Amino acid sequence: MQxxxxxxxxxxxxRFVSGVYKTAKGPVSEAKRRLxxxxxxxxxxxxxxxxDVMGTILTFRNAEEARREEAAAAAVEATVMARLAGTPExxxxxxxxxxxxxxxxxxxxxxxxxxxxxxxxxKVVLAVAAQLLLDDDTLGATKVTRRWLxxxxxxxxxxxxxxxxxxxxxxxxxxxALRYDLSIPGTVVEERQQLVSRx
Numbered sequence: 001m002q003x004x005x006x007x008x009x010x011x012x013x014x015r016f017v018s019g020v021y022k023t024a025k026g027p028v029s030e031a032k033r034r035l036x037x038x039x040x041x042x043x044x045x046x047x048x049x050x051x052d053v054m055g056t057i058l059t060f061r062n063a064e065e066a067r068r069e070e071a072a073a074a075a076v077e078a079t080v081m082a083r084l085a086g087t088p089e090x091x092x093x094x095x096x097x098x099x100x101x102x103x104x105x106x107x108x109x110x111x112x113x114x115x116x117x118x119x120x121x122x123k124v125v126l127a128v129a130a131q132l133l134l135d136d137d138t139l140g141a142t143k144v145t146r147r148w149l150x151x152x153x154x155x156x157x158x159x160x161x162x163x164x165x166x167x168x169x170x171x172x173x174x175x176x177a178l179r180y181d182l183s184i185p186g187t188v189v190e191e192r193q194q195l196v197s198r199x
Contacts, residue, residue, distance in 0.1 A: 054194065054195040057195060058110065058193050058194070058195065061110070062193070075090075078090050109195070110193055110194070110195055111193070111194055111195075112191050112192065112193050113191070113192045113193075113194070114172075114175045114176045114179050114189065114190070114191055114192075115172050115175055115189070115190050115192070116171045116172055116174065116175035116182060116184075116187050116188065116189045116190070117168075117171070117187065117188055117190070118166040118171070118186060118187055119186055119187060119188055120185070120186035121161050121164065121166065121186065122161060122186065123185040123186030124166065124184060124185065124186040124187060125161065125164060126185070127184055127185045127186065171187065175189050179191070
């Protein structure tokens, strides 16, 4: 009985202390909520402006790079045509070199993210199956025909594309490693560029 009474007094004291501090922390929590809302309202337009400027810089840089590539290709074509025609070669054009990414914006650097996605699962499956057949040393010089597939692979009407799915993490790993050299039928590779702080 004494233990129960003591427990009740402890519980009353605990609730009292919690209430005191809850009351004291109320204005602080409200002030923090207001400060967070104010910070968000001020930072959001700045983040949008930063993203817009970065996008404009990247667009300009990519356009400049494309112009340099076109000028170089045109110069090579003009030289080849002059040699074929037996005429003097045109003077080599002066092509401006690209500025290092670090000089585009002080404290910022360009970074590419490579991803891949499946556009045609059937083509991917056929490409994988073909590679498996080519890699199977037990097949020897077997000519793959419909009859051979029927007897060897035992196809089933229940074996449909619905049983398969692409491993997105594995496909993206290949995209990061191979970039535009990734060549799997039924997939596409995409490069996304962004400016990031070197901080």
